Structure formats: structure tokens, C-alpha cells
Amino acid sequence: MGSSNDSQVRLIVFGRQGAGKGTQASRLAQNHGIPHISTGDMLREAVREGTDFGKRAKEYMDAGQLLPDDVMLGLVSERLSRPDTSRGWLLDGFPRTAGQAEDLQGLVADGGITLAINLEVPEDVVVDRISSRRVCESCGTIYSVGDPSADSGKCAKCGGTVVQRDDDTEDAVRARLATYNEQTAPLLGWFEAQGLLANVDGVGSPDEVATRVGAAVDERL
Ligand SMILES: [Zn+2]
Numbered sequence: 001m002g003s004s005n006d007s008q009v010r011l012i013v014f015g016r017q018g019a020g021k022g023t024q025a026s027r028l029a030q031n032h033g034i035p036h037i038s039t040g041d042m043l044r045e046a047v048r049e050g051t052d053f054g055k056r057a058k059e060y061m062d063a064g065q066l067l068p069d070d071v072m073l074g075l076v077s078e079r080l081s082r083p084d085t086s087r088g089w090l091l092d093g094f095p096r097t098a099g100q101a102e103d104l105q106g107l108v109a110d111g112g113i114t115l116a117i118n119l120e121v122p123e124d125v126v127v128d129r130i131s132s133r134r135v136c137e138s139c140g141t142i143y144s145v146g147d148p149s150a151d152s153g154k155c156a157k158c159g160g161t162v163v164q165r166d167d168d169t170e171d172a173v174r175a176r177l178a179t180y181n182e183q184t185a186p187l188l189g190w191f192e193a194q195g196l197l198a199n200v201d202g203v204g205s206p207d208e209v210a211t212r213v214g215a216a217v218d219e220r221l
Contacts, residue, residue: 009088015119
């Protein structure tokens, strides 16, 4: 499009759990020299530090609820005003609702959001990736079925017991994906209606996917 009046790159990355979102978001941010801002990490940090905001955030998180739009916007707005965002930013975990997306677009009115990338990985692929994951109870090393440590149940690094986490079973993964789809579909629809959505095939090696993501962004710059 190239319609931005300034040179900031403002990106948002979406992807279901297991789609490689974190990896791709980090690489993309690094390639453009912009901060990778994960609102999930910011919230967890605030909770850990026990700030007033963190205490308030914890109440919502404990209840399994999203924080109110105005609270999230305040948090994001403050973060996006810091000096390290002079060349732009990449948001991961925000917006979560179409209302938040509209607020964000209003916040960066000059030039607006550059692009929202939706990493597409078929549900069965994601379920397979996550449900084949095993973890060492002692040192936390992650293995995959097929690896000797996963198959024997004994960690090659520390000798600890390698198990499947309750969260990683097929049923648990499918339940989380259903919730994600329900919450995210209207949001992706909003970006699509604004002409700001790029659906990128997320199947393949991290390098292959990064090449596709990079091409989608370059098309807009
Ligand atoms: Zn271990």
C-alpha cells in the first residue's frame, strides 16, 4: 500500500497456540529493528512486581476474564509511547477484541496500523505438534515424541522423568483452540474489512514461514 505518511512499521501478529507465533513475531521484530511487545508478558510482569495495576490485572486473570478495553488500551498506549518505538512496533496478544482494534487504530491515527498477520496452521497440525510434546519434570527441557528421551520417559540431560503435561493432551488442546477461534474470528474479520489482514501459511520450517511473513510485510511498505 505504501500510504503511510511516516516510516513507522506497526505490526500485529495473530496465531493459535502452536502456530509458531512467538518465534515469528520475534524474528519479524528483529528484522525491522522494532520492539516485540507481548501484552501477556507485560501483564505477567506487572503481576509479579505486584504494582497496583498488576494487582488489578491479577483479579481479572484469576477469574479467567479479559481486562477491560480501557485498561488494556492505557497499558498499550503507555508502552507505545516509549523511545524504543521510534521506528515502529510489533504487538503480540493485543488487540483481543474488535473494540480494542478500533481503539488502537485511533491511537495511531497518523498512518495507522501497517498490517496484521494471521499465521494459518490447520487445527490437526497444531494438535499434533502440541500433543506430541513431552517435558522433563526436573529441568523443563521440551522433547517431542520420537526423541529417545520422550519415548523412554527419562531426560537425556538430567535423568529426570519426562511426561506429557495435562494441558498438552489432545482434548485440552482442542478445547483451547475452540475458544481461540470463537474469540478471534470477529477480530480477524475487523482487520479484513479494513484491508489490513494478511493470512500467511504457517506450515513449514521456521525459515520458510519467516520468508512468507517477511514478503507479506514488505508488500505493504
Ligand atoms: Zn531433565
